[in-house]
Amino acid sequence: MCVSACDCDPRGSLDDGACDSRTDVANGLESGRCHCKVNVDGRRCDRCKNGFWNFDGQNPEGCECTYRLPLSFIYSFIHLLYSTNPTLGTDTTGCGTCQ
Numbered sequence: 001m002c003v004s005a006c007d008c009d010p011r012g013s014l015d016d017g018a019c020d021s022r023t024d025v026a027n028g029l030e031s032g033r034c035h036c037k038v039n040v041d042g043r044r045c046d047r048c049k050n051g052f053w054n055f056d057g058q059n060p061e062g063c064e065c066t067y068r069l070p071l072s073f074i075y076s077f078i079h080l081l082y083s084t085n086p087t088l089g090t091d092t093t094g095c096g097t098c099q
Helices: 071-084
Strands: none
């Protein structure tokens, strides 16, 4: 742990803003790098990891998954998609249609 201030973003960092005191490549340590919440990235823990959004200090994980949608929403969307376009999933080549 660093003795001096690390300038970690308190919204995305853990351990009261502690950072690595030394570089140790074998153990994944980089001197001055803050300890980030699970979905947060950056040397200062100041941005969401790729695939995440809504950087929020109140969120214990720091950011929300971009692709996480409730299943009910997905099912409703699929139902709406097929009900407005009933030809989805059918043969579009013309080979299986009546003449």
